[in-house]
Amino acid sequence: MVNTGEARSQKSAAPAPLQEPLFTEDLPESMTDAVGYRGPAACRAAGVTYRQLDYWARTGLLEPSVRNVTGSGHQRLYSFRDILVLKVIKRLLDTGVSLQQIRVAVGALREHGVADLAGITLMSDGASVYECTSDDQVIDLMRGGQGVFGIALGSVWREVEGTLSELPSERPESELPAEHPGDELRARRERKTG
Structure with a gap:
């Protein structure tokens, strides 16, 4: 368990996951950085x-990992993982967790691979965010007598996956070519400067 607010000791034995990873081998292409939204x-x-x-x-709370460009005419592309973390940020905000604590939690989530995220439950008491990877860690937090809520990333994963299956995606290399016929303004600028 990683407490993003204060240090807590971890158990010496490897924790048992709360749930089995959704994908143990290769992820589907829609969940990699090969496809963006x-x-x-x-x-x-x-x-x-x-x-x-x-x-x-x-x-810098969450920058798109597929394509992060600036300026007009360019589109940021977010990966499946980015959108999963966005949904977690939204849920934490909705429960009153401060943006400062969310930044720390997002930093901890970035250290995990996409497949690892499915086995994590985030718990919060409203002030701190805790990362739990075993039933024992969840129970320890609840025994403290303080009200806590949890976000099982596996269920958030399935929600995001279901929603994205209905939405358009694209590959990062599908940016407009330099001589795109509909990009007249770009062509004019290039003629002026060239």
Whole structure:
């Protein structure tokens, strides 16, 4: 268990996962960085506004990992993992966890591979966020007598996967070519500067 607010001792034995990983071998292509989702699709799947998404990308809370470009005419592309973390951020915000604690929790989640995320449950008492990978860790938190809530990333995974299956995706290399017929403004700028 990783407490993102304060240090807690870990048990010496390897913890048993709360659930089996959803994918033990290779992930489907839609869950890798080979496929990305534009901002509106990411917003819809995660339940956040485009304004939130843009702010979090600009402040470094969660930058898109497939394609992170700036300027007009370019589209950020978010991976499955990015959208999974976006949905977790939204849930933590909805329960009153501070953005500062969420930044620490997101930092801890970044250290895990996509397949690892499915076996994690995040617990929070509203002030701190705890990463639990075994039933014992969850029980220890609940024995403290303080109210806690949990987010099982496996169930969030399935929600995001279901929503994204209905939304358009694209490959990062599908950016507009330099001589795209509909990009007249770009062509004019290049003629002016060239």
